[in-house]
Amino acid sequence: MTQHINPNRPSLNLKDYERVGGYQAVHKAIQSMSPEEITSLVQKSELKGRGGAGFSTGMKWSFVPMNGAAQTKYLVANADEMEPGTFKDRLLLEGNPHQLIEGMIVSAYAIQANISYIFLRWAYKKAARLIRHAIDEAYAAGYLGKNILGSGFHLEMHLHTGIGRYMCGEETALLNALEGKRATPRTKPPFPQISGLFGKPTIVNNVETLCNIPHIVNKGADWFKNLSVGADAGTKLYGVSGQVNKPGLWELPMGISMRELIEEHAGGMKKGFKFRGALPGGASTDFLVEEHLDVKMDYQSVAAAGSRLGTGTMIILDDHTCPVGFVHNLEHFFAQESCGWCTPCREGLPWTEKILLSIENGKGRTEDLELLEMHTKYLGPGNTFCALAPGAMEPLQSGLKYFRADFEKHINEKKCPWR
Amino acid sequence: MLSAEEISKIDQEIALVPVRKAACIEALKIVQDHRGWISDESLQAIAKHMEMSVEELDSVATFYNLIFRKPVGRNIILLCDSISCYVMGYEKIYEHLKARLNIKFGETTPDARFTLLPNPCLGICDHAPALMVNHDLYKDLTQDKLDEILKDYK
Numbered sequence: 001m002t003q004h005i006n007p008n009r010p011s012l013n014l015k016d017y018e019r020v021g022g023y024q025a026v027h028k029a030i031q032s033m034s035p036e037e038i039t040s041l042v043q044k045s046e047l048k049g050r051g052g053a054g055f056s057t058g059m060k061w062s063f064v065p066m067n068g069a070a071q072t073k074y075l076v077a078n079a080d081e082m083e084p085g086t087f088k089d090r091l092l093l094e095g096n097p098h099q100l101i102e103g104m105i106v107s108a109y110a111i112q113a114n115i116s117y118i119f120l121r122w123a124y125k126k127a128a129r130l131i132r133h134a135i136d137e138a139y140a141a142g143y144l145g146k147n148i149l150g151s152g153f154h155l156e157m158h159l160h161t162g163i164g165r166y167m168c169g170e171e172t173a174l175l176n177a178l179e180g181k182r183a184t185p186r187t188k189p190p191f192p193q194i195s196g197l198f199g200k201p202t203i204v205n206n207v208e209t210l211c212n213i214p215h216i217v218n219k220g221a222d223w224f225k226n227l228s229v230g231a232d233a234g235t236k237l238y239g240v241s242g243q244v245n246k247p248g249l250w251e252l253p254m255g256i257s258m259r260e261l262i263e264e265h266a267g268g269m270k271k272g273f274k275f276r277g278a279l280p281g282g283a284s285t286d287f288l289v290e291e292h293l294d295v296k297m298d299y300q301s302v303a304a305a306g307s308r309l310g311t312g313t314m315i316i317l318d319d320h321t322c323p324v325g326f327v328h329n330l331e332h333f334f335a336q337e338s339c340g341w342c343t344p345c346r347e348g349l350p351w352t353e354k355i356l357l358s359i360e361n362g363k364g365r366t367e368d369l370e371l372l373e374m375h376t377k378y379l380g381p382g383n384t385f386c387a388l389a390p391g392a393m394e395p396l397q398s399g400l401k402y403f404r405a406d407f408e409k410h411i412n413e414k415k416c417p418w419r
Numbered sequence: 420m421l422s423a424e425e426i427s428k429i430d431q432e433i434a435l436v437p438v439r440k441a442a443c444i445e446a447l448k449i450v451q452d453h454r455g456w457i458s459d460e461s462l463q464a465i466a467k468h469m470e471m472s473v474e475e476l477d478s479v480a481t482f483y484n485l486i487f488r489k490p491v492g493r494n495i496i497l498l499c500d501s502i503s504c505y506v507m508g509y510e511k512i513y514e515h516l517k518a519r520l521n522i523k524f525g526e527t528t529p530d531a532r533f534t535l536l537p538n539p540c541l542g543i544c545d546h547a548p549a550l551m552v553n554h555d556l557y558k559d560l561t562q563d564k565l566d567e568i569l570k571d572y573k
Contacts (some may be wrong), residue, residue: 023498084501084540122485123541125554158435163448164484166539182482198437241503241544248545283502283540313544321506333539339482397460 001211001235005095011130014137017098018033025214026143029106030151033217033233035066038110043220046233051078051169051206052282052310053387054232054299063193064111064201068267069225073113074202076178077104077210079120079127080168083282084333085315088237089207090167093120093127096211097134103159103210104234105143108155111203116157123162131159148172166337171204172196173339184341185386208237230255230298236309238297240266242316243273249313255298258288261314274319277402281310283330284391286398287317306398322418324410327396328356334392345389348379352396359407362415369407372400421464425450427469443469443479447486456487484538492527492534495573497551500537503544512548515562519569532573 004012004020017023028037043058075101081089092100100118108116120128125387135157138144144156165183167173172186175197196202212234216224225233232254238261239249245267252265258280262268269275276291280297286307288295295305317326335349352375355368376397379389400407406408409417421429432445446465451457457465457480466476480486498516500509513524516535520528527534543549546558557568 081542082540085503085544086540086545087542090542121542123551123556125556161448162483163444163486164539165482177444178441179438180436180443180445180479182479198441227434239545241547242506249545279502313508315544318506326502326505329500329502333501337539 001099002095004177005091007095011096012098014098014141022098023102023143025217026102026105027149028155029109029217030149035110035112038106038217038261041221042216045216045224046298047209047216047224048361049206050208052083054309057205057209060193061111061203063191064203065194066112067096072115072200073111074197074200075108075111075113075116076105076174076197076202076204077118077207078169078171078174078204079118079188079207080162080174082166082169083284083311085241085279086282086311086313088239088249088311088313090124090127091237092207092211093124093385094130097131099211099214100207101138102135103213104157105155105212106213107205109153113203114154114156116155117178118159119178120159120161122162128159128161135159153260167339170388174204175202175283183338200298228254230296230301232298236312239313240316243270243318244316245270252338255301257294257296259293263299269318275316276319277317279395280307281312281314283333284394286394287312287393287402289402317324322416323355323399323406325416325418327399328353328360330395331356331392334388338388342385345384347393349389351375359410360416362410364411366411369400372396420451421450421468425453426468438467440471443471443476447480451486456490487490492531494533494552496533497538498535499539499541499549504548507547509548512560512565515565
């Protein structure tokens, strides 16, 4: 995916992208494959959604109704990257917008969608400019619009820029935002594959997921699976932020170890800073600590270690940073971004945030730790409308487990030892 | 009252969606681009044009972080206060901004030059701490850099 991305020069225009093999997957898919063949190929490749949930992409597509009379269907690229600590889709969007458009054309063809949207985060101004230009070029070249490559398949593509709300990343909330409503989640079922945008069958896929599609179509499912050194297929964009020597983002084989990522690619911890733990894939994932450094960064291995691969962009907690302050910062974000739709999330997250702040300020009581633990259960999976609050509880529950002594120290000494 | 230019831009957006109301967020953005913020009067005018109740449109306008229902300054500083910027010391940048501009989060300078707002993760975590001024992104911030950056916004 990152082969033709060089942050030091402008992204490829359509002609240059074609010169390095771009849009070959559109030719191949539309001219020599049936929609069902593409879905089945993607299923065989074992590509999992790169937005965080890790659900099989091919299986998701297979739920879209394909028989009966022609009807309006939608494909939406989720480019609302807003998970704190996550900066991977920005690279793909700014670095090679044509690759995303190509992936979307092939994906739309597979589910026979005729209208597509890129739901882009407002803050990505440069990406918006580049995508607009790339969409215009793709229309002019006949890759978008009516009768693409003479096949009778047509596809419109629109760019929609958001106006800020973490909830828009949740796929049904994103659809409400596209319909001009408050971005609250919808009841499932019906799933968007059956009844999504404006009540029509809709697929929402993450940018990184869609950028993998042209390569799978060109090189096959086995090639894709063999790229991995772990339990899941393909490559992954991995990022590291925090007090390391070289924070950054790299496309690497799926399943490299946390240690390799931190020590080799991110250049190790900065001088004077010690590793204490990390959120492996954004703000809503459980802490992993030193004993987990050899865990492979794939969906199955990270889950077995008690966390989630999430977005694959790791945030490091060092010994100069207070774990209570760290977790408070996360819960402040989640409390602020809760859409208010369901009670446990709307009421529970601000309560959690207040308890954490009072502990951080030296006003915590011993029983507060039990209260926090209660919240991790009451706001956990199955008790809320969507995954926001359960995600918010992941760093809290594992923070309480691995850094309990630090929480207790705040309460006993009536102050933050880091301030 | 909406201007002819605002109406023409909003109608272009309405033409792209199957339900008129679906373009209401675009309408809010367009009017905010022209006027800086969404006053009660603007809200009423947009609601009428979108064939929505004022209450329904306000429920949308107040849901999203970047539709301003209060007046803002000429330049808007959005300082990232999320986790990577926390680890990398955004609080020092905030202290510096507070001292320089004499305002806190949510406030506007008396000369209306700057409004200062906290903002969730800007997606540039490998170059934390970061902020945006209007449409421009600044990364790897230090206090010295900040003084240079602010000079350019009048």
